[in-house]
Amino acid sequence: MTSRAASYLQALVAVAAIAWLTTAWLPVLGLASSALLFLLPVLLASSRGGVGPGLTAALAGAAAYNYFLLEPRFTFRVHQLDNLVSAIMLCAVAVVTSRLATRLMAREAEANERARASEEFAALSSLLASGSAEQVLAQGLEFMSDRYGDTRLLDQGKLAAGEAGFSSLDISAAAWTIHNGDMTGHGTETMAAADWTFVPLAPRSRSESAVAALARPRDGSVRAPAQLNQIRQLCLLLGQCCDRISLETERREREILEESDRLRRTFLASLAHDFRTPLTVISGRLELLARQSPEAKDALLAAQRLDRMMADLLGAARIEGGSLSVACENIDLVDAVSATCDGLLLPAAIHLRRSIPPELPFVTADPVLLHHILANLVDNAVRHARSEVLLSARAQGSHILLSLEDDGPGVPQAERERIFDRFSRIEGSDRTEGSGLGLAIVKGFADAMGMAVTITDSRRGGARFILTLPIAPGQPA
Amino acid sequence: MSRILCVDDEPAILRLLAVILARDGHEAVAAADGRAALQALRAGGIGAVLLDLGLPDRDGLELIAAIRAIAPVPVIVVSARADVQEKVAALDLGAADYVTKPFDGDELLARVRAALRGGAVAPASPELLAHGPIRMDVSRHRAEIDGRFVALTPKEFALLRILVEAGGRILTHGALLEAVWGKAHREDVEYLRVVIRALRLKVEDDPSQPRLIRNEPGIGYRLA
Numbered sequence: 001m002t003s004r005a006a007s008y009l010q011a012l013v014a015v016a017a018i019a020w021l022t023t024a025w026l027p028v029l030g031l032a033s034s035a036l037l038f039l040l041p042v043l044l045a046s047s048r049g050g051v052g053p054g055l056t057a058a059l060a061g062a063a064a065y066n067y068f069l070l071e072p073r074f075t076f077r078v079h080q081l082d083n084l085v086s087a088i089m090l091c092a093v094a095v096v097t098s099r100l101a102t103r104l105m106a107r108e109a110e111a112n113e114r115a116r117a118s119e120e121f122a123a124l125s126s127l128l129a130s131g132s133a134e135q136v137l138a139q140g141l142e143f144m145s146d147r148y149g150d151t152r153l154l155d156q157g158k159l160a161a162g163e164a165g166f167s168s169l170d171i172s173a174a175a176w177t178i179h180n181g182d183m184t185g186h187g188t189e190t191m192a193a194a195d196w197t198f199v200p201l202a203p204r205s206r207s208e209s210a211v212a213a214l215a216r217p218r219d220g221s222v223r224a225p226a227q228l229n230q231i232r233q234l235c236l237l238l239g240q241c242c243d244r245i246s247l248e249t250e251r252r253e254r255e256i257l258e259e260s261d262r263l264r265r266t267f268l269a270s271l272a273h274d275f276r277t278p279l280t281v282i283s284g285r286l287e288l289l290a291r292q293s294p295e296a297k298d299a300l301l302a303a304q305r306l307d308r309m310m311a312d313l314l315g316a317a318r319i320e321g322g323s324l325s326v327a328c329e330n331i332d333l334v335d336a337v338s339a340t341c342d343g344l345l346l347p348a349a350i351h352l353r354r355s356i357p358p359e360l361p362f363v364t365a366d367p368v369l370l371h372h373i374l375a376n377l378v379d380n381a382v383r384h385a386r387s388e389v390l391l392s393a394r395a396q397g398s399h400i401l402l403s404l405e406d407d408g409p410g411v412p413q414a415e416r417e418r419i420f421d422r423f424s425r426i427e428g429s430d431r432t433e434g435s436g437l438g439l440a441i442v443k444g445f446a447d448a449m450g451m452a453v454t455i456t457d458s459r460r461g462g463a464r465f466i467l468t469l470p471i472a473p474g475q476p477a
Numbered sequence: 478m479s480r481i482l483c484v485d486d487e488p489a490i491l492r493l494l495a496v497i498l499a500r501d502g503h504e505a506v507a508a509a510d511g512r513a514a515l516q517a518l519r520a521g522g523i524g525a526v527l528l529d530l531g532l533p534d535r536d537g538l539e540l541i542a543a544i545r546a547i548a549p550v551p552v553i554v555v556s557a558r559a560d561v562q563e564k565v566a567a568l569d570l571g572a573a574d575y576v577t578k579p580f581d582g583d584e585l586l587a588r589v590r591a592a593l594r595g596g597a598v599a600p601a602s603p604e605l606l607a608h609g610p611i612r613m614d615v616s617r618h619r620a621e622i623d624g625r626f627v628a629l630t631p632k633e634f635a636l637l638r639i640l641v642e643a644g645g646r647i648l649t650h651g652a653l654l655e656a657v658w659g660k661a662h663r664e665d666v667e668y669l670r671v672v673i674r675a676l677r678l679k680v681e682d683d684p685s686q687p688r689l690i691r692n693e694p695g696i697g698y699r700l701a
Binding site: 273280282288339366367 | 487490531557558561582685687693694
């Protein structure tokens with residue numbers, strides 16, 4: 001208000017000064033030049049103060065010109081029409097000049113505002129690019145808080161936990177911003193009654209789980225659209241910084257995971273090596289002994305079982321560690337079964353029969369995992385059979401059912417679920433030769449390859465395990 | 478018969494290998510690490526190498542290349558590591574065969590015999606090949622099993638010929654595919670499976686329990 005009054009006062013003072021000057025120097029200046037001099041305060045007042053002071057200067061100037069300079073001097077009487085015209089001229093100049101000046105001033109203000117905005121944008125982006133993402137994000141929030149009032153980042157977790165200081169309207173506004181990517185809250189068109197303004201951190205096309213919240217200005221003013229736009233641009237920069245943080249975190253986590261996986265592999269490999277080296281010596285020597293005395297064959301079988309247990313332990317560690325990689329290819333079941341059964345050392349009383357039709361379609365499986373599954377199933381059947389184990393296969397729809405039957409005691413209905421658990425043995429069973437891991441590995445590896453394994457009764461009286469393998473694509477079913 | 482260089486850092490294994498090799502009349506030459514192995518090899522007179530991959534002084538895979546650079550002797554990997562990728566890598570690097578610890582003595586001797594045969598000078602007539610019951614006349618594109626003529630397609634003949642030439646050594650899927658179909662088909666294992674199955678129907682007594690063409694899961698094929 002004071003600056004407005006001052007510009008009126010300035011206009012009047014300027015008119016008074018020109019009146020004094022022209023009155024004193026009229027004989028030298030002449031009437032026409034004096035009249036022109038009265039334009040000066042009008043131009044000055046209207047360009048600096050706008051229409052009001054400009055018109056004030058024009059009317060005061062016309063009055064002073066009439067009073068001090070026109071004949072009869074020192075009266076307000078107007079004798080001729082041209083005197084009136086000069087008063088109107090002064091007013092018109094005042095209006096036009098003030099309009100021009102106002103427009104220029106607005107342009108200048110706009111340009112200043114734009115320069116300031118791009119300066120801020122540059123300042124924030126150089127700040128955010130300068131160091132580790134976590135550190136600079138905090139600095140970026142501080143930067144925003146200094147200029148636009150308290151600024152925070154909210155993610156869905158914080159919202160769900162009911163972050164302190166936010167009303168339910170604020171929380172709905174924040175949720176809206178997260179879901180739709182629009183600005184909401186104070187100063188915007190959506191939920192304008194909220195105390196905070198919520199600004200998305202990513203362009204509209206991307207869904208983001210975090211949002212920036214800016215507190216309502218302390219002076220009670222409402223944020224202008226231009227300022228909101230500027231804030232939006234700055235928040236996009238903050239969003240990029242958040243993206244950098246999540247990428248870095250992801251990379252770090254992956255590195256840690258890879259490193260621990262590598263360590264575990266190295267450890268398991270050296271464990272296997274350390275275990276198998278003495279076992280090689282034991283079984284090698286037993287084999288030599290068995291040539292002379294048949295009793296050594298039992299010890300040799302036991303040593304081989306130890307090796308299978310080691311393989312099971314390693315398999316269990318791979319399932320447990322989640323490092324089981326599956327590389328499926330087309331496999332001929334004749335190959336898979338032969339690799340398992342050929343050269344297998346069987347107890348004297350057990351006979352292993354195979355019935356795999358050579359024209360069965362190929363299946364899709366990881367050859368190494370399938371080999372381990374078959375070895376464990378055969379081992380399990382051989383240990384429980386009385387005299388015979390039958391390995392057979394047939395096609396059914398888009399699958400091949402591989403079945404392993406024995407004539408042993410079978411698996412009671414109640415135990416069939418539990419038998420694939422680790423270290424489970426059938427209640428009251430006196431067979432304790434297995435590791436307790438074999439069937440758990442069968443299940444674990446079958447799961448990894450997407451195959452089902454089930455137990456039913458065998459017509460021979462014992463158990464019947466059925467492995468369901470998918471027929472390879474492009475094969476006649 | 479031959480001098481076999483045994484490379485292993487475990488003395489008990491070296492002694493065991495010496496006893497097993499002696500059954501076939503071979504003489505074992507022991508080396509506890511890679512440096513000693515290369516030294517023994519340079520001294521000459523070695524017919525084949527049994528190599529453990531877990532040596533204290535250098536990487537076993539690297540040593541295969543170093544051995545092959547000194548003398549063209551067959552290298553049989555004897556390793557406690559059951560990792561299929563490592564076996565395939567060793568075979569691709571030029572190892573003749575591999576045996577996994579704990580090994581069967583007879584199997585080890587069979588591998589050594591096959592490896593020594595592969596390293597022997599070419600037979601008088603390279604056109605006539607034989608392995609077990611299989612006889613092949615390459616120039617006339619004829620194959621016989623136990624004196625019985627079998628009609629083979631060109632692919633089946635090419636595959637059987639490579640297996641017979643290897644004389645019981647393992648050949649990786651990749652090596653077989655490259656030799657019969659060309660480098661571009663190294664990964665197309667199903668091609669191989671189809672022809673192996675067709676071949677078995679013609680050469681095996683019981684194709685559902687093959688005795689001649691044996692498979693090693695994830696690695697390759699060999700003749701028994």
